[in-house]
Amino acid sequence: MTEITRVRIEHDLLGEREVPADVYWGVHTLRALENFPITGVPIAISPYLPQALAAVKEAAAEANHDLGLLDDERHAAIVQACQEIRRGELHDQFVVDVIQxxxxxxxxxxxxxVIANRALEILGHPLGDYMRLHPNEQVNLSQSTNDVYPTAVKIAVINATHDLIAAMGDLQEAFAAKAVEFHDVLKMGRTQLQDAVPMTLGQEFGTYALMIAEDRTRLREAVMLLHEINLGATAIGTQLNAPNGYVPLARQHLSRITGLPLVTAVDLIEATQDCGSFVQMSxxxxxxxxxxxxxxxxxxxxSSGPRAGLGEINLPARQAGSSIMPGKVNPVIPEVVNQVAFQIIGHDVTVSMAAESGQLQLNAFEPVICYSLSAGLYRLRTAITSLTENCVKGITANTEHLAMEVANSIGLVTALNPYLGYQTATELAKEALATGRGVAELVLEKGLLPQDELERILRPETLAHLGPKPADRSGGV
Incomplete structure (x- = not known):
């Protein structure tokens, strides 16, 4: 026998529809599921947005209760439902597509x-009994999508960015630890893929640590712009249907709930249509x-090679690299990070176009902005974590090979310029290239410098202007 699915009847301005009896979402969500089968990715793919939405709804309920617009019983039930969602419950009920x-x-x-039906359940009433507590009348009281949604998106992006910054901090520390480990390992620096002048592998990895540190600072700067919200603006920023005193109360409660230093925009009409902070973050x-x-x-x-490439460092072997070439191992972790980067560059174009395409008092394309930012933040964080744990921490140096490259490179002649003059150094470079012999070997053979002075000039401290070895930071953050 065919199992009969229990349903409940809900209605909206378009008519009645059957909704599965045991779900917390209702008719409006049902229509969205039918209308937007776009990506197959629900808004709950990341916990940040459901938690942010619940925080906004909880703050609104608190403000409405303070103003005497929401009775004690329904206020308490709505707040409890929101707090459960913020703890991670009911996220499977946030089912609409990320692009809508x-x-x-x-x-x-x-x-x-979802909040209304969970609140009804808390009060001992059946799901869908909206005469007792209504999704729009009580849960959405004093609100509009146009102030709730961008506020929630900002909170979600702020929290996701903080997690990304933390993951980048781990990567920064991993590179810094390698900079200490490789502090005095000499190698040839390169410009335009040609031998340039000597440096150390520690300097190279220290540069990567600094690059990550700089971008963490830029993220902290960008995320501060998202703390300006338009909650209480309602439909277009004129605060229609928001009672006197609601705007500051809702913002105060939201700051308390989220722990974020949120501020209300000076001009709510401007803030409701402006997506500039999202463009900046993107x-x-x-x-x-x-x-x-x-x-x-x-x-x-x-790490290219291992025999026919540069072969200066070794990346940890993570998996077999070929179905046909035995022994081949590929740099799969950096490769996946590259691909994530390509996607984020594309997301930035999407955010730019969506922000530009807003019209008059509202931008209708914030869902794709939200998705682009959320997906980028999540993928960057997970990619960076994989890069840190599965690659950078396990990198080793081929020190003998690096030393041989330095000894055989004509790049050494640049360091000898102040002692031999440009013309003599040029002749040495030509001869070294023609004969395949080392520069140092030729200098000694021709008696151009005594051995002790040459050794002093070619020490890592001299060649790379190497400072003292920094403290070992391999123990963690």
Whole structure:
């Protein structure tokens, strides 16, 4: 026999619909599921947005209760439901697609329905008994999608960014630890893929640590712009249907709930239509992605070989590299980070176009902005964690090979310029290239410098202007 699915009847302005009896979402979410089968990715793919939506709804309930608009019983039930969602419960009920028409209305309705039905359950009433507690009348009281959704997106992005910054801190420390480990390992620096002048592998890895540190600072700067919110603006920023005193109360409660130093925009009409802070954040994420991808390009190049490439460093072997070539191991971790970076660069174009395409008092394309930022933040964080744990921490140096490269490189002649003069150094370089002999060997053979002075000139401290070895930071953050 066919199992009969229990349903409940809900209605909206378009008519009645059957909704599965045991779900917490309702008719508005049902229509969104039918209308937007776009990506197959629900808004709950990341916990940040459901938690942020619940925080906004809880703050609104608190403000409405303070103003006498929401009775004690329903206020307590709504707050409890929101707190459960913020703890990670009911996230499977946030089911609408991440990309949707309607400027986020479907996401807001999904949140209203889940919170209302859980509150009804807390009060001992059946799901869908909206005469007792309604998704729009009580949960959405004094609100509009147009102030709830961007506020929630900002909170979600802020929290996700903090986690990304922490992951980048781990990567920074991993590179810094390698800089200590490789402090005095001489190698040839390169410009335009040609031998340049000597440096140390520690200096090279120290540069990567600094690049990551700089981008952490840029992220902290960009994320501060997201703390300006338009909660209480309602539909277009005129605060229609928001009672006197609601705006500061809602912001105060939201700051307390989230622990974030949120501020209300000076002009709520401007804030409701402006996506500039999202564009700024997207641009900084692109910057992080571009620089991280460049670092991964370097790691792949430095580890190329093992016999016919540069072969200066060894990346940890993570998996077999070929179905046909035995023994081949590929730089799979840097490769996956490269691909994540490519996606984030594309997301930045999407955010730019979506922000530019807003019209008059509202931007209808914030859902794709939210998705692009959320996906970028999540993928960057997970990619960086993998790069840290599965690659950087296990890198080793081929010190003998590096020393041989330095000894055989004509780049040494640059260091000898002040002692021999440019013309003599040029002749040495030509002879070294023609004969395949080392520069130092030729200098000694021709008696151009005594051995002790040559050894002093070619010491790492002299060649690379190497400072004292920094403290060992391999023990962690």
């Amino acid at each position: 028409g309607g400027a986020g209305t479907s996401t807001n309705m999904n949140a209203n329905e 641009g900084v994420l692109k910057r992080v992605a571009v620089k991280l991808s460049k670092i991964c390009n370097d790691l792949r190049l430095l």
